Amino acid sequence: MLRKFLIPTAVVVLSGLSMGKAAVAAPTPMSSPLMPYVQAAESQYEKLNINTATADQIAVAMIGVGKSKAENIVKFREQLGGFKNIDQLLEVKGIGQRTLDKNRDRLTIE
Template sequence: MKTSFKSAAFVLALGMGVGIAPTWAQPEPPVQAAVSTAEKVSINQASAQELASAMSGIGLKKAQAIVEWREQYGAFSSVDELSDVPGIGHSLVERNIDRITL
């Protein structure tokens, strides 16, 4: 008797749309962008603190090197020129390409 009651309750619940959907039927969460839509940071105008906060893999020491390079040689003419700064390699520039602007 108990078995038939459970079966009936299960069938009723399915008929009413109640229950837990299997994991394969769950919608996937939206994919997040690799970089948020926050504003880009200007390598020609930002302070060392702003650069360190906005760029991945850039701490205050490397950010200060960017500012010092800018003060010594003038404004960057391209984003790729950032790799001329000691301690900043091409891979670090590529990692931050969507976060920086002139």
Template sequence: MRKSVFAGLLFPLLIGVSVAASAAESAAPQVAKSAAVQAVQAPAQVVVVNLNTADELTLERELVGVGAVKAKAIVAHRQANGDFTSVDELLEVKGIGAATLEKNRAKLSVN
């Protein structure tokens, strides 16, 4: 008799735990999916770097493939030759090639 009373109490407890665990598992992927969708839908903010006013640190921080040496070369070119009149003039800077320019074209301005 004691076993049947114990089993009668244990069975509903195990069912409750199972249902709660199942509900938690099904809710977790939905949260992850909605977070992923929000991340995709959020507009990406692009920082625009003005080649005529940016300092070395800004160039190095914001541009892909531009380290301290290339950033210094950009500023030196600007000081020696005057302001850039187009983004394409960046190709005249030693160490800046077409690949680096294309990676950064959307971030660059001369205004």
């Protein structure tokens, strides 16, 4: 009796799994001239150097940072003569602790 129940149930479950996989579309890769900078920022080995990156590179690589905030970072960096530590980003208008925390692992100062 248990066999009569388990075999049809297994068939339904397994067919549902295979159908579910077929229905899921593969992610589409993003294409952008700035894509290498995003990949570098997401890599655990290569990080975005905020002392040399352009505003466009910063805007693409940092979570929650658009063109305007990225330009503020570059202006502040120029006035400062370069960042000495990543926490100095908190002094940039528009960059708060949450934004810094989301991006800390993506950034470096060299």
